[in-house]
Amino acid sequence: MATTVSLPPTPYTVTSDKYESGIWSWLSTTDHKRIGQLYLYTSLFWFLVGGLEAGMIRTQLYGPNGHFVSATTYNELFTMHGTTMIFLVIMPLSAAFFNFLIPLQIGARDVAFPRLNAFSYWVFLFGGLFINASWFFHAAPNAGWFGYAPLTTRPYSPGLNIDFWVIGLQILGISSLAAGFNFITTIINMRAPGMHFMRMPVFTWMAFITQFMIILAFPIVTVALTLLMLDRFFGTNFYEISAGADPLLWQHLFWLFGHPEVYILILPAFGLVSEVLPVFSRKPLFGYPVMIYSGILIAFLGFGVWAHHMFAVGMGPIADSFFSITTMLIAIPTGVKIFNWLGTMWGGSLRFTTAMKFAIGLVALFTIGGISGVMHASPPSDLQQTDSYFIVAHFHYVLFGGSMMGLFAGLYFFYPKITGRLMGEKAGSWHFWLTFIGMNLTFFPMHFLGLHGMPRRISTYDAGQGWEQDNHLASYGAILIVVGTCFFVYNWFRSMKTGKVAGNDPWGGATLEWMIPSPPPDYNFATIPNVTSRYPLWDRKSPKLTAEVPHGSADESKIEVELMGQKTGTLPAPSDTIGNAASAQPVISSAKQLGIVMPTPTIRPLLAALSLGSVFIGLILHKNLPIMFLAAICFVLSLYSWLLTPLEPEHH
């Protein structure tokens, strides 16, 4: 990396109270960067768990009449694989980026509600542990991530399995909703001076849109889940077919959440890729406004397409036609995004770092998922494709080829900002190629399996149906993905010790987060910068790149990086900071020395999350009322204690 020559052996360290290490500092943290890392490591852990589940699925399906696991276990595996990858991997991995990046990209010192942010994380952690604790009771959820009623009602699922699922998802929903409101408030209120909405980095834009989808979609699934919980625990009849319930109620509620959820999973990855591609193409993003509008349009249309998951339920020709057309419409803004990314690369000077490879991987693979998506937007055709392996191929191209590729691009791109060091490019390249090839090898043959009549969610298939070869290929591909992931894990931890020191701006980034040291000090920005264009750093460093991008008036074109009260300065002047990152090792002052007031660390959000979680533990223990009441009282007390404690220490 050109900017990392002659560097000191380790990144700088900050000696402030908040950056003390130790368990307690993490349990009580309110720092968005630390919470982001908690999300990051938790979701990467679940990624390995979900991957393990996928590996077992592929082992079982390698050949016909497999008996690696029983039918019961297989059903638990595919349910938990889906639930884990959606709710415990892609969403929280996106949340890790929201946490870490949004304040940095908009030039803020933290999120709007730092303690609520901690609460969101702890609730998420608790929900993930809760739903996976089911394995230890031999009662993992087993009705699919979509949990169709009436299979999930008590008469057909008498065990604890669905109890874990229905309660676990509600817990996770609380976390997502709290985070959603938090980020919306942050983005609306805490942007640096001059950062108009149309100057906001695209990742923050996509995050912003995603938060609106979360706060609109999650209440719907919460209603669906609450009704199911009432049925299961308190004998109501919302989905009870013996009492005449209509099971389609569940499907409509679930997919009215479930389809926006798909865009909740993909838009953050779109945002990350929109950050990575311009930097490594050495060009501004092509069609910034159109990228934003198309994101908004996707989100809007995303709420009007849910019933395309239900073309086989017999809605009638009018409804089928309506949802067919809206689904096709959504392909237009999505296609525009693809073409605009290509436009970004066109004429550029492309540098194929690992992050760039993953970003291009998203563009190439999401296209395939998009095309098959249009194919089942056509209901008569979808009647042959739905619930077959064709769909499995489609959504893995969207979620693995799309979301995960984008998130990996983001991980390699922002790793230096998070840890202060670069990830190894060589191991990164192995990771990319093994994942890219393994991914295609696993999921491309599944298109053919579906077209050749293999239904989804089957624990076994008979010999002689013409499905053997493609299942072999898919399982071999899974091995490649596993090996690639090993490279990733190895690279991740090894780079932390031996990776090249990154400096502020290892990639030649354009946005505010690359202006400050890596990892950033707890207060992020000593002085809140003044923003005059979409690419504030390029304005200073390589003005040619942004010559044609709209700018604010000249008098606001100076970025203030001087340290407040420390002008004789320990931090290099802005041009040095940006130009040759670590030519002088910066000595970073603590927030206290700089007179910056930061939120006090507190354990109270964790206590609130724990007591809230205990209410649900009481519920699943056969409605254990004493535990539930006790936990509820603890929750109220911890909320009081939280709300009566000031966010920040006394202002001087």
Next chain:
Amino acid sequence: MTRDLRMRWLTPALALLLVLSLSACTSFTPNSIFGAHSQFGHSVDSLTRKLVVLGAIVFVLVETLIVFILVKFRERDGNREAKQFHGNATLEIAWTLIPAIILAFIAVPTIKTIFETEAKAPPSALQVEVIGHQWWWEFRYPQYGITTANELYLPVGRTANFALTTKDVLHSFWIPQLDGKRDLISNHTNYIWFTPDSAFAWNGFCAEYCGTSHANMHFKVFTVAPAEFDAWAAHQKTNAVGSAPPAPAPGAATDSAKGTPPVTKIATSVGTTTPAGEVAKPPVATPVMNVSDTTSATYPRNKLPEWVIPKTPTPAALTFDASATGDATRGMTLFRTAPCIACHAIRGVPTAQGIVGPNLTHVGSRTTIAGGIYPNDLHHLELWIKNAPAMKPGSLMPLFGKAEKGDTPGLYTDQQIADLAAYLSSLK
């Protein structure tokens, strides 16, 4: 740089392409959705082919463009400056409009096909009631007064209108080569109809996840000439044959079918063009049913294609006393007072009126048992009665073998089970 590039990019990319083209090379695809052996199939097939072709064109264009960009605009040693532009209104309008136009080309035939396939079935259609159970299929022909399980007989050239309901959770009715899926929804009746155009045997599957043995909920479909269908229906309407001696091996006398109209494919199947991945259709034999033999009138077993004969292995731990030879008469006596009658009905046996399990009136005439996952022979029947839950995970039929371990204590010795199996097999 070029060499370097080839090493780093082209080799893995080409290797990948090679392997992926392999995946399309499955020549044997008996359940392909591109079969189109019904009017429904033809409508959907032509639409799907349009989608495949358009999708393939877009795929090739976009991916080629990506590769072109990656090669042409890669960073070179000369450190060429990137061309600076950040948008182009004309281009952006173009790539908004072009997809819209392509989509219109898809939308119009889509809407047309929706209204065509979801119209009401003609009143002359054969009515079939499909009732889903965990994990087997009940089929009723109300116009004929027939109730059977896991095997459908349909006359070629006559529209069959299926009324779909479920006794428990959701299921989905799918015969890949004949129709698309239609879900069985509790407290609803759904419909799907199609007109088969060639005589053959087909696989059907449950396509909506329905619990433990979702993977084991198959059925078989036999499309036969109208005369053969009538013979089959007439036979199925009769009472059980009781303890009559076992009929000769079914299908043994295929030549006696002389005089029945030869089964012809009513309409030639779709054109010779096949999409990628579809190399050949299963060879369509022209089986001829043994119509004159009114004691069976079923699809000849020796003409069954390989892929409709289940090959599920039986559990290794489940064994059966090889010396036990069943006696159908003893079996009949036992059956009439056995717990079997709580769940199973046999027409002509007054005590056997259960409706929870499959109707067994002509169970001996079926080719498979247990939701289409085992072939219907004495050996599999015996094992099935002995320990159904071991044969099929989650089976709602309890085990009956003495000394078998399970939720309920077993009742019968291997000898008694062999008698029961012999009786059931005799119900041709």
